[in-house]
Amino acid sequence: MSGLLGTQRTESAGRPRSRGDVVLDISGLCVDYGFTDDAVHAVVDASLTLRRGEVLGLAGESGSGKSTLAYAVTRLLRAPGVITAGEVRFHGKAGDYDLLTADAETMRELRWSQLAVVFQSAMNALNPVLTIGSQLTDVLKAHRPDLNRQARKDRAAELLNLVGITADRLSSYPHELSGGMRQRVMIAMALALEPEVLIMDEPTTALDVVTQREILEELVGLRDRLGFAVLFITHDLSLLIELADTIAVMYAGRVVEYAPAAALFRSPRHPYTAGLLNSFPGLHGERVAMTGIPGSPPDLRHVPEGCPFNPRCRYAMDVCRQDAPVLLTLPSAGRRAASCWLQAEGFIAPEPLALPEPTTLGARIVARPGALAADLNDSDPQDPYIEAAGSAL
Amino acid sequence: MTDLSNYVPAHGAAPYGQVPALEARSLTKHFPVRGGWSMRKAVVHAVEDVNLVLHRGTVTSVVGESGSGKSTLARMLARLIEPTAGQVLLDGKPAPSSGRAYSNLVQLVLQDPFASLNPIHGMRYILGRPLKIHGTAGELGMDDAIKDLLRRVALTPAEQFIEKMPHELSGGQRQRVAIARALAVRPEVLLADEPVSMLDVSIRLGVLNLLADLRDRERLAILYVTHDIASARYLADTIAVMYAGRVVEAGPAVQLTDRPQHPYTQLLLSAAPDPDRAEAPSLAGAGSPPSLVSPPSGCRFHPRCPFAMAKCAEQAPPAFPVGPGQTSACWLHETPTPKTSATVSASAVEERTTRSAPDEAQG
Numbered sequence: 156m157s158g159l160l161g162t163q164r165t166e167s168a169g170r171p172r173s174r175g176d177v178v179l180d181i182s183g184l185c186v187d188y189g190f191t192d193d194a195v196h197a198v199v200d201a202s203l204t205l206r207r208g209e210v211l212g213l214a215g216e217s218g219s220g221k222s223t224l225a226y227a228v229t230r231l232l233r234a235p236g237v238i239t240a241g242e243v244r245f246h247g248k249a250g251d252y253d254l255l256t257a258d259a260e261t262m263r264e265l266r267w268s269q270l271a272v273v274f275q276s277a278m279n280a281l282n283p284v285l286t287i288g289s290q291l292t293d294v295l296k297a298h299r300p301d302l303n304r305q306a307r308k309d310r311a312a313e314l315l316n317l318v319g320i321t322a323d324r325l326s327s328y329p330h331e332l333s334g335g336m337r338q339r340v341m342i343a344m345a346l347a348l349e350p351e352v353l354i355m356d357e358p359t360t361a362l363d364v365v366t367q368r369e370i371l372e373e374l375v376g377l378r379d380r381l382g383f384a385v386l387f388i389t390h391d392l393s394l395l396i397e398l399a400d401t402i403a404v405m406y407a408g409r410v411v412e413y414a415p416a417a418a419l420f421r422s423p424r425h426p427y428t429a430g431l432l433n434s435f436p437g438l439h440g441e442r443v444a445m446t447g448i449p450g451s452p453p454d455l456r457h458v459p460e461g462c463p464f465n466p467r468c469r470y471a472m473d474v475c476r477q478d479a480p481v482l483l484t485l486p487s488a489g490r491r492a493a494s495c496w497l498q499a500e501g502f503i504a505p506e507p508l509a510l511p512e513p514t515t516l517g518a519r520i521v522a523r524p525g526a527l528a529a530d531l532n533d534s535d536p537q538d539p540y541i542e543a544a545g546s547a548l
Numbered sequence: 549m550t551d552l553s554n555y556v557p558a559h560g561a562a563p564y565g566q567v568p569a570l571e572a573r574s575l576t577k578h579f580p581v582r583g584g585w586s587m588r589k590a591v592v593h594a595v596e597d598v599n600l601v602l603h604r605g606t607v608t609s610v611v612g613e614s615g616s617g618k619s620t621l622a623r624m625l626a627r628l629i630e631p632t633a634g635q636v637l638l639d640g641k642p643a644p645s646s647g648r649a650y651s652n653l654v655q656l657v658l659q660d661p662f663a664s665l666n667p668i669h670g671m672r673y674i675l676g677r678p679l680k681i682h683g684t685a686g687e688l689g690m691d692d693a694i695k696d697l698l699r700r701v702a703l704t705p706a707e708q709f710i711e712k713m714p715h716e717l718s719g720g721q722r723q724r725v726a727i728a729r730a731l732a733v734r735p736e737v738l739l740a741d742e743p744v745s746m747l748d749v750s751i752r753l754g755v756l757n758l759l760a761d762l763r764d765r766e767r768l769a770i771l772y773v774t775h776d777i778a779s780a781r782y783l784a785d786t787i788a789v790m791y792a793g794r795v796v797e798a799g800p801a802v803q804l805t806d807r808p809q810h811p812y813t814q815l816l817l818s819a820a821p822d823p824d825r826a827e828a829p830s831l832a833g834a835g836s837p838p839s840l841v842s843p844p845s846g847c848r849f850h851p852r853c854p855f856a857m858a859k860c861a862e863q864a865p866p867a868f869p870v871g872p873g874q875t876s877a878c879w880l881h882e883t884p885t886p887k888t889s890a891t892v893s894a895s896a897v898e899e900r901t902t903r904s905a906p907d908e909a910q911g
Contacts, residue, residue: 368819368831451750
């Protein structure tokens with residue numbers, strides 16, 4: 156299957172790219188809603204790098220600007236949203252692009268074919284009056300004019316197989332599929348043109364945990380095979396720690412911490428990350444009273460002076476109330492940074508924010524062997540004889 | 549189905565030795581629907597033969613995925629839905645079918661605090677209504693009673709919050725108001741249907757801690773309905789896991805999550821996000837829940853179950869004891885001597901796990 160996928164495009168204009176190269180470079184991105192002085196600053200000076208084959212997790216609560224960032228990067232932001240500053244560079248196989256200055260025609264070519272998005276509530280993103288097959292072939296008709304009808308249909312069937320759905324579902328309507336299957340169809344559609352970057356905005360939030368894990372295992376398997384990079388946006392930090400390679404935590408529109416997943420989990424450097432980690436009760440050991448974070452996320456129209464987290468921060472100092480900290484690169488085995496005065500020179504970070512970094516990776520979501528086979532049997536939710544995972548094929 | 553002669557309590561009635569504040573006996577709900585081209589009459593078997601006890605001063609959690617019937621169960625206990633069969637007992641006596649006599653003892657808190665508070669009314673009106681209707685303000689004046697309610701849910705200073713409108717409050721504060729409104733009638737039982745799932749992650753624990761506080765301080769019997777088994781483990785004293793309308797496993801919260809016995813509970817725990825886990829789990833029995841219009845015969849989990857036997861498709865398993873206060877509705881735990889079932893079933897699970905390993909290797 157992956158062989159067929161690789162045959163479609165062979166020419167490469169740029170230099171050869173390999174795993175680990177930067178594919179998407181966001182620096183100093185600022186997004187406002189509104190033009191006047193009372194505009195809401197939804198994203199402030201966000202810098203992130205996404206590498207080939209990497210899953211970059213973007214965690215944050217509602218209103219932290221994580222979805223706005225995704226919309227800005229793909230230039231899908233609607234008025235009154237405006238990008239006021241920053242640069243987004245896309246280093247694709249077919250050349251380098253500045254996404255914020257590219258014209259509409261270039262963006263149209265790049266979107267979906269190289270930069271695909273799976274949006275929030277993707278379960279409702281399918282057209283209810285068209286079959287899955289016609290929606291899948293529609294994409295190919297627009298972007299791959301060289302394919303004839305049969306080739307498009309074959310390719311659509313191949314895409315469905317890729318996400319573990321049998322080809323006979325091509326003639327199904329969205330309402331005939333379960334939520335998890337609709338989400339898989341959305342992922343298949345996003346992968347239709349072999350993008351190099353897949354942006355996923357809360358793709359599994361509406362799904363049950365079992366379905367969620369199945370889909371994530373599949374996503375990791377596809378990433379391993381096809382080598383695309385994923386920007387995975389979610390509010391569920393505990394999920395990202397198992398899924399992502401690197402995690403960026405956003406608060407009030409700012410990236411407050413950026414670190415490899417295991418390092419972020421075992422040794423957070425920002426008080427907000429530590430508080431967020433302390434908001435997810437564990438599944439093991441003694442039950443201990445947990446506090447979460449006092450107060451509530453700030454109203455973006457009235458962001459506190461200085462560090463936006465200072466009213467909720469247990470370590471807040473005078474300097475935090477006056478000056479906003481900058482994102483500091485921290486000494487680490489991996490790449491990590493935090494935006495907190497406690498990590499700045501001349502300050503001593505309290506013990507919970509200065510824990511040693513872990514040496515092991517911790518448990519990861521991995522592609523399930525034989526997952527595809529099991530999911531092929533899963534294609535009929537009414538079928539009472541679904542085979543157990545990994546037992547068939 | 550209402551024959552209670554061979555009634556087995558859902559879980560741990562013994563250690564408390566008291567009459568439960570609220571009890572569900574063999575509760576069943578079938579929703580009639582019309583389906584298909586011929587408009588045949590069909591029935592959704594939403595909840596089937598569920599037993600549950602809520603004791604004063606404890607939190608009982610019902611955990612399940614969407615469509616497992618957990619919200620239908622909560623609504624039946626709140627008397628918003630009339631059960632098809634079964635009984636709701638309030639303080640050991642058959643509960644009145646509806647009305648104030650019931651609602652001043654049992655109150656329901658809903659999932660979405662952005663929809664459950666009327667946006668055109670202030671806190672004084674929202675919290676004043678139940679006080680007025682149920683006459684529970686007592687000797688305190690109306691304003692003082694409202695302020696007292698706000699303080700009980702930690703919305704302080706109450707003098708300020710009493711003047712606020714819903715749009716001035718955050719999600720967490722709104723949910724606290726919804727809880728305060730339920731407390732206004734001085735209930736004995738609080739039914740909370742996914743009370744934190746709409747809230748931001750960092751403020752969820754605040755609301756869960758409030759529920760724990762109400763349990764300890766005011767001895768309320770609380771039902772916590774959730775899809776998040778980790779939060780159930782954090783808050784609840786006992787957990788009942790539901791699958792496709794049935795309780796498949798029930799028991800003390802920590803014991804159940806540490807030593808799950810039913811294959812579905814094991815699947816649910818292996819699928820839950822858990823950064824602490826040592827290695828990636830294998831999802832045994834992945835797939836989707838069955839249609840409840842024509843649920844599978846026998847055990848409803850058997851089509852997905854990696855350990856399914858012939859018997860599972862024929863007969864629905866009753867709740868077998870698998871540990872102190874823990875029961876599992878699974879034929880694997882059927883043993884002639886219930887006293888040693890905990891050890892027997894534990895080794896049986898180990899044995900099964902090792903047995904299933906070669907099968908996976910083949911795939």
